[in-house]
Amino acid sequence: METRRPELSARLSAVAEWVPPGARAADIGTDHGFLPVWLMLCGSAERVIATDLRPEPLSRAVKTAERYGLGDRIEFRLCDGLSGILPEEADTVIIAGMGGETIASILEAASWTREGKRLILQPMSKLPDLRGWLAGAGYAISREKLVRERGKIRTILLAGGGKTPPMTPARLAAGFSRPEAGEPGLPEEYLAELSRKTERALLGLARSGKPEDAGRAEQYRQVLEGLAELKKEWSICRR
Ligand SMILES: C[S@@+](CC[C@H](N)C(=O)[O-])C[C@H]1O[C@@H](n2cnc3c(N)ncnc32)[C@H](O)[C@@H]1O
Structure with missing residues (x-):
């Protein structure tokens, strides 16, 4: 049996930081299963259900859990999104490492996620679409965090049921407020990267x-103008 603590990537560590003590967590699309193992061993989750759509990734997760002696403490379910989880079984839902559209479709099929649940979302693509979908579907993003992983800047969103004020195209692209980041200057770098991408698209x-x-x-021109405004606003927030 493994005696060392499991090591999480910067992205998954940032996700884990937002799982509160005593959480009953569901990790949707768990794949390797490192996050559920970490949450049970190093975090203070009370219960973790790990799901995956496909049998191979789920069996990888089971093997990881067994290696750490947690085979009977984490629950594994083969299912699409949240279809195999009852609302009362989880108060914290984690959906990480998937495209923004997949995350939206998983939440759309489980409207109970709007009712008092903590949603930790880590999209790998289509951030503006996901932010817009969340706002239109009765969710509100309360915090955003940036991390750098293998040279790429990744975003983590903390959301729940709620209302979102009207958004400009730039806020959909970059986020509603200055994101938190472990690394100084990362929010500015993120804005610069988004501006470069928008300029290339233009x-x-x-x-x-x-x-x-x-x-x-x-x-795209409106996004560019808005990003320049956000740059000023975020630098004021930092002072
Ligand atoms: C790239 S891995 C991410 C693994 C881990 N969550 C992470 O962030 O490192 C995506 C996983 O999500 C699973 N997946 C994709 N769509 C899913 C769905 N609708 N429901 C459950 N799992 C899904 C895939 O099978 C795959 O194992």
Whole structure:
């Protein structure tokens, strides 16, 4: 049996930090199972249910748990999203390492996640779409955090049921408020990266010259202007 503590990546460590003591957590799309093991051994989760859509990743998670002597303390379920979990079984739902659209579709199929649950979401793509979907579907993001992992900046969202004020395209792209970050300057770097991506997309649209792209180009210009405003706002927040 493994005697060392499991090591989490920077991304999963940041996710774990938001799991409160005594949580009854559900880790959706667990794959390797390191997060549930860490939460039971090093965090103070009371219970963890680990799910995956596919048998192979779930059996990887079972093996990880057995290696750490936790095979009978973590519950494993083969299911799509939250379909195999009852609302009363979890107060903290973690969905990490998936695309923003998949995260939205998992939540859409489990409307109970709007009712008093703590949602820790770590999308790998389509952040603006996910923020917009959450706002329109009756969720509110209360905190955002940035981490750097293998040279990429990743975002973690803390959300729950609630209302979101109207959002500009730039806030959908970058977040509602200055994110927390373990590393100084990361929020500014994130904004600069988003601006560069938006500029590249604008350039591509200008080259295509298709009349139907004019509307999208205008949207990207608004995002760029908004990002410049956010840069000023976030630097004021830091003082
Ligand atoms: C890239 S891994 C992420 C693993 C881990 N959560 C992390 O963040 O490191 C994505 C996992 O989610 C699973 N998955 C994808 N769609 C899912 C769904 N609808 N329900 C449950 N699991 C899903 C995949 O099978 C895969 O094991």
